[in-house]
Amino acid sequence: MFAALPLGQALPLSVIGGLLFALSFPSPGWWFLAYPAVACLLLAAMGQRARRAAWLGLLAGATFWLPAISWAGRYLGPVPWFALALLEAALFAVGTVAIALAYRWVARVVPSTAGRVWGLPAVVAALWTGREWFSGSWPYGGFAWGRVGLSQSQGPFTHLAAYVGVFGLSFVVVYCVAVVVSLGLVGGVRLPMRIATAGLLVSAVLAVPAWPTAVQGTVRVESVQGNGPAGYFDRAQPGDVLRSQVAATDVDARGVDLVVWPEAAAEYDPRREPVIAGALDAVVQSVGAPLVAGAVTQTSSGVLHNTSFVWGADGWQASYDKKRPVPFGEYVPDRWFYSKLAPSLIGLLQRDYTPGTKPNVLPVAGIRAGVMICFDVVDDGLTADLARGGAQVILAQTNNADFDGTDENLQQLEIARMRAVETGRSLVNISTVGASQVIDPDGHTIDRVPAYTATSMVTDVPLGTSTTPATVASGDVTLVLSLGGLLVLLACAPWRRGHR
Numbered sequence: 021m022f023a024a025l026p027l028g029q030a031l032p033l034s035v036i037g038g039l040l041f042a043l044s045f046p047s048p049g050w051w052f053l054a055y056p057a058v059a060c061l062l063l064a065a066m067g068q069r070a071r072r073a074a075w076l077g078l079l080a081g082a083t084f085w086l087p088a089i090s091w092a093g094r095y096l097g098p099v100p101w102f103a104l105a106l107l108e109a110a111l112f113a114v115g116t117v118a119i120a121l122a123y124r125w126v127a128r129v130v131p132s133t134a135g136r137v138w139g140l141p142a143v144v145a146a147l148w149t150g151r152e153w154f155s156g157s158w159p160y161g162g163f164a165w166g167r168v169g170l171s172q173s174q175g176p177f178t179h180l181a182a183y184v185g186v187f188g189l190s191f192v193v194v195y196c197v198a199v200v201v202s203l204g205l206v207g208g209v210r211l212p213m214r215i216a217t218a219g220l221l222v223s224a225v226l227a228v229p230a231w232p233t234a235v236q237g238t239v240r241v242e243s244v245q246g247n248g249p250a251g252y253f254d255r256a257q258p259g260d261v262l263r264s265q266v267a268a269t270d271v272d273a274r275g276v277d278l279v280v281w282p283e284a285a286a287e288y289d290p291r292r293e294p295v296i297a298g299a300l301d302a303v304v305q306s307v308g309a310p311l312v313a314g315a316v317t318q319t320s321s322g323v324l325h326n327t328s329f330v331w332g333a334d335g336w337q338a339s340y341d342k343k344r345p346v347p348f349g350e351y352v353p354d355r356w357f358y359s360k361l362a363p364s365l366i367g368l369l370q371r372d373y374t375p376g377t378k379p380n381v382l383p384v385a386g387i388r389a390g391v392m393i394c395f396d397v398v399d400d401g402l403t404a405d406l407a408r409g410g411a412q413v414i415l416a417q418t419n420n421a422d423f424d425g426t427d428e429n430l431q432q433l434e435i436a437r438m439r440a441v442e443t444g445r446s447l448v449n450i451s452t453v454g455a456s457q458v459i460d461p462d463g464h465t466i467d468r469v470p471a472y473t474a475t476s477m478v479t480d481v482p483l484g485t486s487t488t489p490a491t492v493a494s495g496d497v498t499l500v501l502s503l504g505g506l507l508v509l510l511a512c513a514p515w516r517r518g519h520r
Contacts, residue, residue: 022123022136022205024067034076037061038083044171045088046430051175054168058197062144065120077116081109088166091426095253096365100348108155108163115151118509119144125512136206137217141198146505149191153502156400160347164398165431168193173434178463181442182231185400185494189438191501196221233444233461234486239387239413240277241481242307243450243458243467244269246285247474250452251421252368259295261452262287265313266299268474271306276478278385279303281313282452283394283419284326289317291336300331310337310384314393314417316371317341323374326350328391328417330384338383341376342393343402349395381409387483390445392416397436400495407443407491412483414439414447421453429455429471437463443491445484 025033037060044054064076085105093101122143130139148168156164169189172178181189199221203214248264249256265285290297296315304311310332317327317339325341345351351372352358359366380402381390390411396402397416406414416436420429433455440447441463450456454471458479467479 022067022127024069024072024120025063027072030064030068030072030076031079033060033064034080035083037064038080039087041084041171042087045166045427046434047427049174049430049434051172054171054175054193055197058168058194059201061116062119062198062201065116066123068120070117070121073117073120074113077113078109080116081112082106084112085109085166091423091428094423094426094428095251096368099362099365104163108166111151111155115148118147118151118506121513122147122505122509125509125514128514129512133206133208137199137202137209141195141202143505143508144198145191145195146501147509148194149187149498150502150505152190153187153498156398160353161344164400170435170438173437173463176226178438178441179230180225180228181438182233182444182488182490183228184497185442185490186438187400187498187501188490188494192225196225230462231444231488232486233484233488235446235461235482236485237483238480239385239483240275240478241413241448241458242270242273242276242279242309242476242478243448243456243469244279244281244285244476245451245454245456245469245474246282247453247472248285249421250282250284250419251424254421258287261285262296262299264474266303268476269303269307270476270478271303273307273476273478276307276309278309278387278389279307279311280415280417280448280450281311282450283314283328283417284316285417285419285452286313286315289315289327290331292318297335301335304331304333312382312384312389312391312415312417314419324371325376326373326393327376328382328393328415330382340378340380340382340391340393342373342396343376343380344396344399345373345375346395379409380405381411387412390414390443392436392439394418395432397432397439400498403439403443404491404495407445407487411443411445412485413481414443414445416447416449418449419452420455424453424472429453433457442488442494443484444486444488446481448479448481 037057040053040057043050065073085108126140126143152167156162167190169186200218246264246268248261250261265281314328317325327341329339330337347353352369381388388410390406436449437459440459444461447459456469457465458467460466467477469475469477
């Protein structure tokens with residue numbers, strides 16, 4: 021049995037684990053701290069009763085989430101920041117309870133040393149992965165930030181995302197840490213054997229080769245970071261952001277196949293605004309290449325969309341309307357209810373975007389480009405849709421101006437890096453203000469521009485042709501792991517009160 025630590029030891033471990041986990045994300049982005057962070061959190065939860073585990077998990081979750089997403093309060097103040105952080109901390113607490121019970125219940129059913137070293141950690145890692153999946157799905161589509169796998173964008177396990185996806189990578193990391201923790205606690209194993217076993221496990225995982233991503237040809241992309249007043253509270257006049265983008269576009273660049281602007285860089289629908297259409301025509305004619313830009317569009321019935329569109333020599337050619345608008349950012353769910361709770365905050369959000377239905381892969385410049393609009397990049401389903409839709413390159417258009425001076429843009433960039441590896445596709449991350457980079461299918465940066473600078477970069481971007489295992493099966497793997505961990509936990513539960 022794995023004995024529970026006294027509160028005087030478990031409580032500081034929860035705090036230390038949460039803080040270390042926060043530091044594993046940008047900034048500073050010290051990915052290696054995720055390992056001791058998970059170890060501390062597992063040790064704190066191990067064997068605890070449900071109520072104490074819940075409080076320890078809530079403390080650990082708050083210690084992690086409050087600093088990790090401090091950018092959420094950049095403009096709207098502490099209320100939305102604290103609300104989101106504490107909600108996620110509560111979900112973290114639920115996961116901690118499940119893990120604490122696993123160390124009590126599963127360990128009782130599997131008393132052998134091998135079972136406790138190899139089998140129990142698999143259940144623990146599956147429960148951790150299931151909690152990440154749930155918090156990324158609920159409520160209102162969830163908040164998929166803060167996963168263990170996303171912290172590893174610069175680490176030695178990054179390449180595994182092409183095999184098992186981000187959720188699968190979370191499982192691998194937590195499993196390895198849980199095995200090492202078990203090796204340190206179980207009896208009957210000599211120290212040299214413990215060290216050798218842990219070393220062999222890590223070596224075996226690191227020995228998995230990078231997925232052989234196949235590329236065929238390149239497309240020359242001019243990515244334009246206008247650095248205009250694109251923030252919600254920048255008090256920009258209509259046309260200011262558009263003019264910034266036009267001014268930053270290098271119309272003398274040679275051999276460009278495709279120009280990419282960020283999210284909402286064209287501001288409004290050029291089919292309704294002749295001035296905007298004229299500006300886009302001038303760019304397309306000067307560069308001699310089609311433009312992929314973003315704008316707020318409105319249907320004849322008044323429905324608003326956050327849209328990415330292709331503009332060519334003949335005007336509007338194709339478009340994608342964002343399928344998963346961000347709750348409390350791009351629309352307010354149950355507005356009648358939240359308006360009563362925080363009328364001044366909800367009143368600031370006047371526009372409600374409607375989810376789109378079009379595919380997120382667009383034909384442009386003779387290729388198929390997958391499009392991600394801002395937080396699309398953290399959505400696993402949309403990522404899979406890109407690869408299955410035949411995207412050869414990913415264009416991640418975003419507007420980070422509302423988070424000026426925070427870590428949000430750096431965290432989003434590292435999520436984009438993981439998506440490039442997961443899909444085996446080059447990814448152009450182009451922001452209104454930064455961080456703007458071009459990332460190859462192996463996760464390496466091949467081009468970048470300084471943040472908060474009006475400029476552009478012209479890059480020969482490799483076109484991907486292979487299909488990674490993650491894009492085919494990662495969703496199924498996540499489902500199997502999540503349900504499997506929960507079912508094993510329930511199967512091992514002492515349903516008769518006398519055996520609890």
